[in-house]
Amino acid sequence: MVDxxxxxxxxxxxxxxxxxxRALAPVVIPVLLAIADAxxxxxxxxxxxxxxxxxxAAALMLRRRFPLLVFLFTLPGLYIGYIWFAPMxxxxxxxxxxxxxxxxxxxxxxxITAHFFPYPLSDFVLTDYRENTQVLIDASVxxxxxxxxxxxxxxxxxxxxxxxxxxxxxxxxxxxxxxxxKTTERARLAREMHDVxxxxxxxxxxxxxxxxxxxxxxxxxxxxxxxRELSVRxxxxxxxxxxxxxADGGEAAxxxxxxxxxxxxxxxxxxxxxxxxxxxxxxxxxxxxGTKTVERAAFRTVQEALTNIRKHAPGxxxxxxxxxxxxxxxxxxxxxxxxxxxGSSARGEGAGGAGRAEGCRAAHGxxxxxxxxxxxxxxxxxxxxxxxxxxxxxxxxAQSLGGTLEARHTSDGGFVVRAEFPYGAG
Numbered sequence: 001m002v003d004x005x006x007x008x009x010x011x012x013x014x015x016x017x018x019x020x021x022r023a024l025a026p027v028v029i030p031v032l033l034a035i036a037d038a039x040x041x042x043x044x045x046x047x048x049x050x051x052x053x054x055x056x057a058a059a060l061m062l063r064r065r066f067p068l069l070v071f072l073f074t075l076p077g078l079y080i081g082y083i084w085f086a087p088m089x090x091x092x093x094x095x096x097x098x099x100x101x102x103x104x105x106x107x108x109x110x111x112i113t114a115h116f117f118p119y120p121l122s123d124f125v126l127t128d129y130r131e132n133t134q135v136l137i138d139a140s141v142x143x144x145x146x147x148x149x150x151x152x153x154x155x156x157x158x159x160x161x162x163x164x165x166x167x168x169x170x171x172x173x174x175x176x177x178x179x180x181x182k183t184t185e186r187a188r189l190a191r192e193m194h195d196v197x198x199x200x201x202x203x204x205x206x207x208x209x210x211x212x213x214x215x216x217x218x219x220x221x222x223x224x225x226x227x228r229e230l231s232v233r234x235x236x237x238x239x240x241x242x243x244x245x246x247a248d249g250g251e252a253a254x255x256x257x258x259x260x261x262x263x264x265x266x267x268x269x270x271x272x273x274x275x276x277x278x279x280x281x282x283x284x285x286x287x288x289x290g291t292k293t294v295e296r297a298a299f300r301t302v303q304e305a306l307t308n309i310r311k312h313a314p315g316x317x318x319x320x321x322x323x324x325x326x327x328x329x330x331x332x333x334x335x336x337x338x339x340x341x342x343g344s345s346a347r348g349e350g351a352g353g354a355g356r357a358e359g360c361r362a363a364h365g366x367x368x369x370x371x372x373x374x375x376x377x378x379x380x381x382x383x384x385x386x387x388x389x390x391x392x393x394x395x396x397x398a399q400s401l402g403g404t405l406e407a408r409h410t411s412d413g414g415f416v417v418r419a420e421f422p423y424g425a426g
Contacts, residue, residue: 027061027064030060030063030085030089031057031058031060031061033085033089034053034056034057034060034083034085034086034089035054035057036085037053037057037083037084037085037086038050038053038054038056038057038077038081038083038086041053041081041082041083042081042082042083048080049080049081049082050081052076052077052080052081053077053080053081053083053086055073055076055077056073056074056076056077056078056081056083056086056087057077057083057085057086059073059074059086059090060074060086060089060090063089063090063093064093064097067090067093067094067096067097067098068094068098068103068107070090070093071087071090071091071093071094071107072110073090074086074087074089074090075087075110075111075114076114078111078114078115079114079115079117079119080119082119084142087111087114088142088145088146089146091107091108091111091143091146091147091150092146092147092149092150093150094107094150095146095147095148095149095150095151095154096150096151096153096154096157099150099151099154104147107143108143108144108147109143111139111142111143112136112139112140112142112143115135115138115139115142115143116132116135116136116139190241190242190243197238198235198238198239201231201234201235201238202231202235204227204231205227205228205231205232205235208224208225208227208228208231209224209228211224212224212225212228226273226275229273230273262296262299262300262303263292263295263296263299264295264298264299264322266299267280267299267302267320267322268280270299270302270303270306271302271306271320274306274310275310276306276309276310276316276318277315277316277317277318278306278318278319278320279317279318279319279320280319280320280321281319281320281321281322291366291423293401294365294366294401294421294422294423295366297397297398297401297403297419297421298322298366298368298419298421300394300397301368301370301394301397301398301405301417301419302320302322302368302370304390304391304393304394305370305417306318306320306370307390308390308391308415308417309370309372309415312375312415313372313373313374313375313414313415314375314376314379315375315376315378315379316372316373316374316375316376316414317372317373318370318371318372318373319369319370319371319372320368320369320370321367321368321369321370321371322366322367322368322369323366323367323369324365324366324367325364325365325366325367325420325422364422364423365403365420365421365422365423366420366421366423367418367419367420368417368418368419368420368421369416369417369418369419370416370417370418371410371414371415371416371417372414372415372416373412373413373414374412374413374414375413391405391407391417394407394417394419395407398419398420398421401421401422402421402422403419403420403421403422404419404420405417405418405419405420406418406419
């Protein structure tokens with residue numbers, strides 16, 4: 001129970017009530033101290049002394065906004081009502097807020113004067129040297145103490161501010177150093193990638209070219225041609241990625257166009273070279289202004305999904321659908337599968353494709369769906385390596401563009417990947 005009560009108390013202190021109390025305390029507490037001082041010195045009888053003392057205490061509520069005026073307003077309370085807290089708090093606030101030497105010196109002289117001379121002035125005895133000296137020393141200490149404390153607090157605040165600036169500067173330097181280390185590491189990775197991957201892909205391309213020239217089998221020659229074209233394309237994309245890695249600002253370098261980037265116009269070619277039983281519906285929705293990043297993300301989504309199908313569902317029928325997301329469209333459930341070859345994609349182009357591309361410009365976004373059926377039990381599962389990060393990367397890419405990505409198994413034993421990207425994200 002004690003621990004629960006303490007936890008509740010700490011939560012309350014950190015809550016809205018705690019913040020309000022912390023904000024009101026520096027305003028209310030000095031006023032209460034000044035009122036208590038006035039009541040102890042002058043009693044509760046309403047007379048001139050009590051009146052000026054209470055007004056001086058009430059003026060402290062505005063001490064942060066008008067420190068000089070509030071201090072001057074407390075001097076009658078010191079001179080007539082013989083109170084100390086109100087003028088000392090006012091002088092302390094003035095030292096913290098307006099620490100001018102001439103201003104503080106003049107205010108110190110005024111406080112000493114109001115403290116040294118009695119009220120009424122006719123009670124002042126000039127020849128009482130001993131008492132006058134004691135009162136003068138007391139008045140000097142009364143004026144010097146709040147000024148010294150106020151200057152000390154202001155100096156501490158300035159020091160804390162400079163330490164904070166220094167801390168931010170050090171953090172900025174650490175970030176710059178980390179960025180430099182990251183740039184160096186990216187350049188090293190780029191060199192490693194170029195030396196290792198490019199060499200292996202070049203060998204694949206050369207071997208495919210040799211088969212293409214030497215074989216008389218038409219099917220083998222077509223396969224070798226596809227392998228050679230894929231190798232060349234892989235080398236081009238590899239060179240682009242190496243350039244991005246070696247650039248200081250990867251995204252900026254990509255935006256500057258280090259190499260042509262794939263978009264939806266290249267989807268039919270990608271599907272044709274996938275060696276899968278694919279139906280392509282919807283045509284190529286390309287050409288919308290300012291959507292290259294979205295189209296590139298859609299292309300990569302289809303590319304990764306087809307790669308996963310080759311790994312995990314060989315022989316399965318696949319349907320790829322690309323649609324504009326119109327303002328009135330509702331979020332549909334995942335559609336059913338289909339069949340056919342990739343060559344049927346040509347039916348989605350032509351005169352209707354221009355209309356779809358024009359409609360895409362008025363659309364809010366782009367919807368991409370890749371659905372495959374169950375794998376063919378007689379097909380051989382290729383022993384392809386996989387890191388398990390493909391769908392994670394696709395989901396992160398979609399989220400970075402303000403879109404969504406859904407990937408799940410279907411009831412017929414297949415799999416579906418469905419992504420939506422808003423236009424204007426690129």
